[in-house]
Amino acid sequence: MLKRIITGVIAGGISFAAIYFGGYFFGALITFIAAVALFEYFRAFKNAGRTIDYVPGAVMLLVLPLMMVSTSKVPGMLTFGALEFNFFYVAVLAAMLSVMANFVFRYGKFKIDDTAVSILGAVYIPFMLIFAYCLREMPHGGHLLLISLIGPVSSDTAAFAVGSLIGKHKLCPELSPKKSVEGMIAGFAGSVLGLCFYGFMLIVLKIDIGLPFFFYPILGIVLSGAGQVGDLFASGIKRSCGIKDFGKILPGHGGVMDRIDSYIPCFMVTYVVASLFYSF
Numbered sequence: 001m002l003k004r005i006i007t008g009v010i011a012g013g014i015s016f017a018a019i020y021f022g023g024y025f026f027g028a029l030i031t032f033i034a035a036v037a038l039f040e041y042f043r044a045f046k047n048a049g050r051t052i053d054y055v056p057g058a059v060m061l062l063v064l065p066l067m068m069v070s071t072s073k074v075p076g077m078l079t080f081g082a083l084e085f086n087f088f089y090v091a092v093l094a095a096m097l098s099v100m101a102n103f104v105f106r107y108g109k110f111k112i113d114d115t116a117v118s119i120l121g122a123v124y125i126p127f128m129l130i131f132a133y134c135l136r137e138m139p140h141g142g143h144l145l146l147i148s149l150i151g152p153v154s155s156d157t158a159a160f161a162v163g164s165l166i167g168k169h170k171l172c173p174e175l176s177p178k179k180s181v182e183g184m185i186a187g188f189a190g191s192v193l194g195l196c197f198y199g200f201m202l203i204v205l206k207i208d209i210g211l212p213f214f215f216y217p218i219l220g221i222v223l224s225g226a227g228q229v230g231d232l233f234a235s236g237i238k239r240s241c242g243i244k245d246f247g248k249i250l251p252g253h254g255g256v257m258d259r260i261d262s263y264i265p266c267f268m269v270t271y272v273v274a275s276l277f278y279s280f
Contacts, residue, residue, distance in 0.1 A: 004252030011250065011259075019136065019145055026136050027068040034061055034129045036256045040246040041121050041237070048241040051114045053102050056095030056122035063087050063130055073137035075130050075271070091127075095119055125257075125264070132267035138274065140209035143202070147216075148270035150198055151191045151223025152230075152262040158190020159183035159228070175235045184228060191224035192217045210278065219273060226269045227262035234261030 018029040038057050046052050063076060066087060072079035076088035099115040136145050163183025171179040199216035202209065234257060238244065247255025 007251050007253055011253075019142055022136050022142065024068055027064065027133050030129055030133045031061070031064040031068075033256055033260065034064060034126045036249065037129075037246075037260060038121060038125045040255045040257045041125060044237065044241040044243055044246060045117050045121075047243075050117050051106075051110045052121075053099050053110070053114065053118040055098035056091075056119050057126060059091045059094040060122040060126040063091060064126065064133060067130065067133060073134055075134045091122070095122055128264050128268050131271040135267055135271045135274070138271075139278075143207070143209045144270055144274055145267075147195060147198065147219065148223065148266045149263060150194050151220055151270075152227030152266050154194025154220075155187035155191035155224040155227050156231070156262060158193075159187035162186030172232055172235075175232050175239055179232070187228055188221055188224045191227075192220035195220040195223070211274075215277065219270070222269055222273065223266050226265040230265045231262040234258075 018026040038061060042052050042054065042057065066078055067073065070078040070080065072084065076086050078085060078087050099118055102110040103112065103115055132145065135141055135148065138144060160183065163178065163180045163186065167180030167182045169181040170177065171181050171184050195216040199213050238246065245254030246257035249255055250259060253259050
């Protein structure tokens with residue numbers, strides 16, 4: 001427990017410092033997290049007997065450092081002077097050509113399931129984490145990023161507390177035996193309360209980020225749903241690979257993937273919802 005607390009405090013301190021300073025600091029942190037998480041993902045499937053094509057993940061991971069030096073902060077869009085193009089096209093092309101060539105020239109050794117695992121890794125981890133960096137680069141990005149974290153954290157906390165106390169009806173016993181329907185419902189309530197409290201504190205402190213108060217409970221519901229699905233999805237991967245944790249890099253917590261699984265989809269959800277709202 002002591003290791004878990006110490007690791008949590010250190011990791012939390014580094015994360016909040018990077019969020020506060022933003023820019024290269026936050027971009028470097030997200031790139032590091034994406035690289036380690038992608039490595040853990042591929043290692044899990046490789047140890048489970050899958051043949052991995054690393055090109056899709058490596059190409060998509062390259063988008064993060066490129067975006068740090070680009071003047072455009074729209075996901076995948078790179079602008080260097082007069083040159084402007086969407087790198088996502090290049091990444092998708094490289095990913096598809098790589099797995100297609102592997103499937104053709106290594107037929108029998110590189111199976112169709114291996115292509116799915118390889119492409120999924122690229123989309124699931126670096127692609128979705130790119131939105132965390134772009135979210136931080138938006139106006140009021142620090143607050144938006146905190147919103148994307150408070151939602152799933154509040155949801156996880158409430159779900160664990162209520163599920164441990166009164167959880168009786170299993171949610172997905174094949175993936176996570178301890179999760180319950182009661183915990184899931186509490187997760188939605190916890191996320192709404194957590195974000196409403198944050199929205200209320202912004203009003204008290206007279207900080208205007210351009211979002212009406214009704215935005216917070218709505219996003220609370222959406223982020224709780226996304227976070228819980230993300231958590232269960234990662235549990236499903238671990239079940240499929242026959243492992244308990246993705247790694248041991250974080251003492252008391254497991255691997256990086258074990259800590260960020262519920263956050264991964266929330267960054268993209270917050271970016272999309274905030275972008276749509278700000279556009280009106």
